[in-house]
Amino acid sequence: MAITGRLPLLLLAGLVPVVLVARGSTPWLWLLVVLALSGLDWLAAPAPRTLEIARRSPGATRLGTPATTTLLVTNAGRRPVRALVRDAWQPTAGASGNRHRVRLAVGAQIACATPLLPRRRGDLRAVGVTVRTRGPLGLVCRQQTRDVPGTVRSLPPFESRKHLPSRLARLRELDGRAAVRVRGEGTEFDSLREYVQGDDVRSIDWRASARSRSVVVRTWQPERDRRVVLVLDTSRTSAGRVATSGMQDDVDGVPRLDSAMDAALLLGALAARAGDRVDLVAGDRRIRSQVRLHAARDIAARMQDAMSTLEPVIAEADWSALAGAVQALGRRRALVVLLTPLEPTAVEESLLPVLPALTRYHRVVLASVRDPELERLAGVRDTIDDVYAAAAAEQALARRRHTADMLAALGVDVVDADAESLPPALADHYLTLKARGLL
Amino acid sequence: MSATTTATARSAAAPSPRGRRGRRFGTLLIVAGLVSAVVVALAVGGDAPRTGFLDPDNPDPAGAQAVARVLSDDGIEVQVVRSAAALRAASSDGDATVLVTSPEHLGRSTARHLLAEAAPGTLVIAQPDLLALDALDLDLDTSYAPELGGSPVEADCDLPQVVGLRLEVDRPTGYSGRSEQSCFGADPSLLVVRDGITVLGASELLSNDQIVRADNAAIALRILGQRDRLVWYVPSIEDLQGDDAATLGSLLPPWLGPGVVLVLIALVALVLWRARRLGPLATENLPVVVRAAETTHSQGRLYRRAGDREHAAAALRRATRRRLTTRLRLGRETTHGTFVLAVAAATGRAERDVAALLAHDSTPETDADLVSLADALHTLEKEVHP
Numbered sequence: 015m016a017i018t019g020r021l022p023l024l025l026l027a028g029l030v031p032v033v034l035v036a037r038g039s040t041p042w043l044w045l046l047v048v049l050a051l052s053g054l055d056w057l058a059a060p061a062p063r064t065l066e067i068a069r070r071s072p073g074a075t076r077l078g079t080p081a082t083t084t085l086l087v088t089n090a091g092r093r094p095v096r097a098l099v100r101d102a103w104q105p106t107a108g109a110s111g112n113r114h115r116v117r118l119a120v121g122a123q124i125a126c127a128t129p130l131l132p133r134r135r136g137d138l139r140a141v142g143v144t145v146r147t148r149g150p151l152g153l154v155c156r157q158q159t160r161d162v163p164g165t166v167r168s169l170p171p172f173e174s175r176k177h178l179p180s181r182l183a184r185l186r187e188l189d190g191r192a193a194v195r196v197r198g199e200g201t202e203f204d205s206l207r208e209y210v211q212g213d214d215v216r217s218i219d220w221r222a223s224a225r226s227r228s229v230v231v232r233t234w235q236p237e238r239d240r241r242v243v244l245v246l247d248t249s250r251t252s253a254g255r256v257a258t259s260g261m262q263d264d265v266d267g268v269p270r271l272d273s274a275m276d277a278a279l280l281l282g283a284l285a286a287r288a289g290d291r292v293d294l295v296a297g298d299r300r301i302r303s304q305v306r307l308h309a310a311r312d313i314a315a316r317m318q319d320a321m322s323t324l325e326p327v328i329a330e331a332d333w334s335a336l337a338g339a340v341q342a343l344g345r346r347r348a349l350v351v352l353l354t355p356l357e358p359t360a361v362e363e364s365l366l367p368v369l370p371a372l373t374r375y376h377r378v379v380l381a382s383v384r385d386p387e388l389e390r391l392a393g394v395r396d397t398i399d400d401v402y403a404a405a406a407a408e409q410a411l412a413r414r415r416h417t418a419d420m421l422a423a424l425g426v427d428v429v430d431a432d433a434e435s436l437p438p439a440l441a442d443h444y445l446t447l448k449a450r451g452l453l
Numbered sequence: 454m455s456a457t458t459t460a461t462a463r464s465a466a467a468p469s470p471r472g473r474r475g476r477r478f479g480t481l482l483i484v485a486g487l488v489s490a491v492v493v494a495l496a497v498g499g500d501a502p503r504t505g506f507l508d509p510d511n512p513d514p515a516g517a518q519a520v521a522r523v524l525s526d527d528g529i530e531v532q533v534v535r536s537a538a539a540l541r542a543a544s545s546d547g548d549a550t551v552l553v554t555s556p557e558h559l560g561r562s563t564a565r566h567l568l569a570e571a572a573p574g575t576l577v578i579a580q581p582d583l584l585a586l587d588a589l590d591l592d593l594d595t596s597y598a599p600e601l602g603g604s605p606v607e608a609d610c611d612l613p614q615v616v617g618l619r620l621e622v623d624r625p626t627g628y629s630g631r632s633e634q635s636c637f638g639a640d641p642s643l644l645v646v647r648d649g650i651t652v653l654g655a656s657e658l659l660s661n662d663q664i665v666r667a668d669n670a671a672i673a674l675r676i677l678g679q680r681d682r683l684v685w686y687v688p689s690i691e692d693l694q695g696d697d698a699a700t701l702g703s704l705l706p707p708w709l710g711p712g713v714v715l716v717l718i719a720l721v722a723l724v725l726w727r728a729r730r731l732g733p734l735a736t737e738n739l740p741v742v743v744r745a746a747e748t749t750h751s752q753g754r755l756y757r758r759a760g761d762r763e764h765a766a767a768a769l770r771r772a773t774r775r776r777l778t779t780r781l782r783l784g785r786e787t788t789h790g791t792f793v794l795a796v797a798a799a800t801g802r803a804e805r806d807v808a809a810l811l812a813h814d815s816t817p818e819t820d821a822d823l824v825s826l827a828d829a830l831h832t833l834e835k836e837v838h839p
Binding site for chain 1: 706707708710711712714715716718719720722723725726729731732733735736737739740741742743744745746747748749750752753754756757764765766768769771772775820821823824827828831
């Protein structure tokens with residue numbers, strides 16, 4: 015039950031009889047008349063349940079990219095229907111323009127499209143569909159809310175994909191297809207071909223040249239079919255938001271986890287193109303996600319899907335469980351990339367004890383999102399508050415450095431960069447390792 | 454600073470205790486004088502001559518003290534009443550002439566009382582306006598009659614009190630309408646008798662300065678001196694009460710009340726229309742926004758509250774030393790002395806100053822010292838170029 019704007023207007027129209035018959039009872043009599051009309055209108059209004067509503071699911075979209083969900087509304091009743099349909103979604107789904115006015119003849123069907131613009135990662139759900147049917151006089155409406163389930167999966171945006179072409183070009187330089195050939199430890203024999211001017215004379219295969227009429231050189235390609243295991247830390251330290259370069263004052267920056275996902279996506283896409291096999295492990299106190307992406311074609315899309323529902327939880331990371339998950343993926347030597355913030359206490363208490371077991375079998379890289387706010391704080395020294403904050407920041411930086419040194423001493427490579435520069439920095443580190451054959 | 458200023462100002466304003474007491478005494482004297490002046494004025498004011506138009510106690514040209522005195526000298530008991538209550542007390546016997554001057558303050562209730570109590574032919578109203586006429590239920594029209602003023606007017610009627618007399622006033626008011634007697638001018642006339650009420654349009658004839666013109670005095674004495682007693686009623690504004698004035702309700706249209714009720718009902722409907730939601734609110738649990746640097750900020754505030762300058766200075770010096778060690782490409786095991794020498798060489802500063810700045814054991818005494826130390830370390834770092 016709901017009333018329309020016509021009801022107060024009709025009540026106001028009662029001023030005419032009130033002026034004509036200026037008695038104290040006139041307004042109440044008029045109210046009775048209006049109530050009687052409204053009651054008749056309510057009885058004559060078609061029931062909302064006579065509308066059948068189905069949903070076309072919007073599927074998945076990247077965070078910040080528009081999507082559309084469609085409601086198919088069918089009039090299954092015996093009377094034409096004028097109704098207002100609201101398709102409610104949780105607020106971060108960004109369902110704008112979700113109210114639809116429909117006029118349906120008997121048996122007719124209409125599609126109501128609601129644009130969505132997700133502002134948050136994860137599965138965003140529809141809350142319910144509300145139908146409000148009007149009576150023939152348009153005085154009152156009948157209203158009903160029903161559940162028409164729908165979900166839009168909002169994927170990590172993968173903004174660092176812009177760095178992918180340049181990194182792929184560098185990968186091709188390592189590959190035998192490029193004109194420049196690098197011969198080194200980390201490459202394996204690819205093929206023999208004729209010498210052309212400009213080739214390194216050291217790469218001439220004299221034995222093969224002796225058997226042939228022309229001079230033959232060997233070409234090399236980087237090693238392939240290595241394993242890369244990406245470990246995403248979704249514990250409490252990943253929830254902290256860090257400033258980005260384009261950040262305004264009123265925005266709170268991005269969570270470290272989102273930046274780490276960006277880095278993982280770039281590295282995963284690059285490694286898959288380089289012919290390596292990528293696995294993904296995510297977790298905190300327990301394992302949240304464990305995906306083998308070995309032969310996947312569009313590995314970035316599958317990673318996005320696996321990561322979309324991950325959220326930081328208020329718990330410490332259980333690194334022994336995470337290390338166990340890494341070991342369970344295979345005993346073969348792998349590049350294990352730990353995407354976790356370089357927080358001294360968290361790292362020293364939980365990660366350090368299990369690191370030797372990992373470094374014994376694998377090459378371990380720790381990729382951490384650095385907060386530029388710390389450097390900024392350390393540099394501002396105008397007031398006494400600033401100076402104390404600078405001292406605290408300097409101390410935090412010193413402890414971070416100490417932890418990084420300790421990790422390096424254990425044979426772990428530490429990549430510590432700002433939210434935006436971490437993905438390319440991690441990709442570059444991977445390429446360096448690949449070029450040097452350290453995988 | 455501000456406390457000092459206030460103290461100075463106070464001492465300038467109060468040069469000595471004795472002067473202060475003298476001033477206070479003077480103020481008391483002034484207040485006492487004012488109070489006594491007001492009391493005296495109130496006491497004397499009670500007996501002061503009245504100043505109202507045609508007031509029986511007013512000796513001014515506009516007053517009517519002369520008529521009142523002459524009447525009482527002639528043996529007529531003149532009783533002046535100035536309130537409705539006093540009027541009720543005075544005219545209870547009905548055997549007295551009742552004169553009403555300044556009737557613009559004649560209320561409806563008092564008028565009803567006058568009509569009921571006064572004997573026919575004994576009520577005289579001096580120059581009533583339309584409202585007073587309405588209150589007395591007299592169907593007469595009033596108008597200014599300048600053609601009847603300034604020169605003597607013949608009586609022109611057979612009213613026994615005025616027959617053969619002439620009247621002369623400056624600003625007469627004429628009355629017209631159906632009446633039993635109308636003298637001094639025909640339609641409008643200056644004296645009208647209607648329903649036993651004498652309406653005196655030329656009330657100025659009672660005033661001290663015009664009573665001696667023509668036969669004014671004779672007219673006044675004959676009209677007012679018919680009985681042994683004259684009740685002279687001067688209505689005051691306090692006599693107007695209750696339904697004497699026009700109420701707000703009588704001025705408003707009758708449909709206003711029901712109309713307001715209807716508009717209120719419509720407003721309730723408007724609220725119901727706007728308040729009804731199209732389905733429940735869409736809610737969502739959002740993650741808490743935590744800045745990564747939050748702990749560092751609060752740690753800084755903790756240092757600030759504890760005032761731990763020693764710790765803060767040590768942290769800042771360690772950071773400077775580490776950065777400079779890297780920039781000057783010194784080893785980790787460099788001694789403090791060597792480090793100070795290297796920094797002094799790189800900046801061109803005196804070795805002693807650099808040593809004092811980077812000393813481990815000296816703690817800043819105040820917060821200001823700590824700020825300047827932080828600044829100095831910052832400047833030193835900027836000066837070092839390998």
